[in-house]
Amino acid sequence: MSIATRRSRAGERVVIGALFACAVLSIAVTVGIIAVLVVDAVEFFRESSLFEFLTGTVWAPGQGSGEGGQYGVLPLLNGTLMIGVGAIVVGLPLGLLTAIYLSEYASPRVRGMLKPTLEILAGIPTVIVGYFALQFVTPTLLRPIFGEDRVFIFNAAAGSIAVGLMILPIIASISEDAMRSVPASLREAAFGLGSTKRQVSLRVVVPAALSGIAASVILAFSRAVGETMAVTIAAGNSPKITFDYFTSIQTLTAAIAQTVSGEASAGTVRYNALFALGLALFAITLVMNLISARIVRRFRQVYS
């Protein structure tokens, strides 16, 4: 039924073929990512044990080629999780409050000023946020409040605050979209019964938008897990298993950044360890993104 196929214009077919190639290139990218990660990670697991990787509690690549180092991923997972959870603790309340305010309370003028501000916040490069965490949050906020002995220069709390600030716009804007999609008729029904704005917001709008909010949180968590620079700068490079937010830790991403800075040559255990970490990271974020997308799809069906 398509018009183009009937014409014998070879030139147009070539053009459409080129466009098709562009679209399919994205598949090549995914294949490339998976190939690169898997091939070198497999190489790594051949030299160093997969079992130790998954269960070992020490991450110490050692010098040079990295032979004989210890490659347990658990401290890194611990660090990543701490940052992820910490970022959500910072970003979720602030993001959600902002979303409710923007969606239910703010005047169009205020919205017009706040939304660009959120976009600006989202656009600040992560190295700069990292600088802010290291040079302001730790010395001017955390250490004066909690004491210089308690708070290390590099600490997970500063990292969490930094990443939390970066994911705040994600939670705020997706949740706000979800809330605004709630039909006006639902609000009107509640107001008509004499509810206050607070009750309508908390008891009608937020529950109705819950799947969108949940999707935004999962997406934000995934983003927090994948965040590299701010965390490396602010939270340090000390892989350890701990729950203390005032000490320095190391995340999966920071470990990758550190290993690379050490100039590992190709083929060494150190080098291949990079890809094992990358594979773990890719798997975690992929799963979370898929879950989030599934939730978004379902919530769009409900209201479209």
Add this chain to the structure above:
Amino acid sequence: MTVSASAATAELAPSRLRRGATRTGAKIFIDAAFSVLLFVGTIVGVVALATLIWTIVDDGWPRLAADPAAFLTNYVSRLPARAGIKAALVGSAYLMLLTTLFCFPVGVGAAIYLEEFAPRNRVTNFVETNISNLAGVPSVVYGLLGLGVFARFLRLGPSLLAGALTLAVMSLPVIIVAAREAIRAVPESIRLGAYALGATKWQTVRRQVLPAALPGTLTGTILALSRAIGETAPLLVIGLPIVIFSLPNDVRDPVSALPLLIFDWTSRPQPAFAEAAAAASIVLLALLLAMNAVAIYLRNRYTIRW
């Protein structure tokens, strides 16, 4: 009427409309407190942003203003007072240009195909799902892709070309999404009008849909690129140098980048380097501001209001 019912009716008597008729004092307080809480929660984000910018400017401005020309034209140095961002700034500029060259045509091409030509079948759905997944992959993983494929496998090494290819691949999903939205915004009636005149699908796309979708596409592309220019992790993983004393002559030459330099200086213990990092951050933020301003100008001036 029973007693309780008449009591209820008395409570809701029409004349009792003033505040407090049914809402108790405690409830009124909670409502007001909630509004305050919302406002505070929103303000915290704004204040944090303001504090961030203030910190950068406060730390970096003295360093930058002391001798801006030197800061912009010096290469890096062991001595923070003499260190400059020349190589990094030029490197970032080259990276941006080359990245755009790679990802704009491919991204727009993919968007046109998916919006105008792709049949609704499983292959198309798979491609679309794949693209949205790629949008969520952490930038450091793109760095690993760049390292393994571009730097090592294609033997490009830590070069301008490898860096640009990596950033291009990373920006691709974002550009595709932006271009698709701009194309979707063109009303169907325009396409129908063109078909009715006997135009083929490609003629319609090329001469009517694309020009109308161009402002939105450009805006989205500029925004995507402004994100790419601030990315450090991919370039770090590929191995782009921080210490370099020459400008690139060829795409296979190594380059530095501004965010890389900021990262390095921030990681050093000397306070003077921290100031330098802040000063470099001001330059980076100014660049971003300029790019976003252009994008917003394009959007406001050239977007067609149907």
Add this chain to the structure above:
Amino acid sequence: MTQERTQVSQDEDQHESRIVNIPERRDEIPPAPAEAVFRLDDVHVYYGKFLALRGVNLEIGRNEITAFIGPSGCGKSTLIRCLNRMNDLIPGARVEGKIDYHGQDLYGAGVDPVEVRRRIGMVFQKPNPFPKSIYDNIAFGPKVIGMQPQSMDELVERSLRSAALWDEVKDKLKQNALSLSGGQQQRLCIARAIAVSPDVILMDEPCSALDPVSTGRIEDLMEELKRDYTIVIVTHNMQQAARISDRTAFFTAEAAEGSGDRTGLLVEYDRTDSIFTSPADKRTEDYVTGRFG
């Protein structure tokens, strides 16, 4: 030019005057078209499983204005879109039966819908000028179909004159078409359709989005256009059909036994005079006298 007279019903019992005024015609219209541009033979149109229109038989005459009238949902727009294969763009749309265009099967193997649309133009209900200059709107069609006129400027001027728009826009050809009024935009769309020298111009409720003054101007325009083109128009406005069309086809929609879906069908097709003054079918009479629809 045309004298209006009100036909009084021949029905002694009711003495009701008809709603529609039928202008007196100067030219006599033959009972059947002298030359048929379209010949529709038992045409059915399906959207997927749903039968939208059934059993249409009619001939569209050359250089005549043929009107499709009838209540909403009876397939008038569906049918007109089959005549230039715009229906192909709707997934699941299927035409059965035969539509002949100058003797050729419009849906035959090897027929290119793009070529069809170059010969059979269309004007839509809501004016849809391109977001370009007035000049570029007109020039677009000739350019994409590969017409290479001696002078594009001249072609643009001719098209705009034919659409009775030239005087109003001749000084602002480079201005954006979206700045014109609704009526002007629609005349621009007509000029745009004329620029590719079609054989037929299809109009799907071209005036329903316009004010009465603009509508009147376009109706005058159609009278002139029929000298050079064959025109088929879908309209809800019976007065309009009576005023300008030579032949009228009346459609209605009826539900098939058992199902709730209503399928469109052609009730009656005749010279406009006959349809409005002495319709053969009671359903037609009910419609044109305003008893329903």
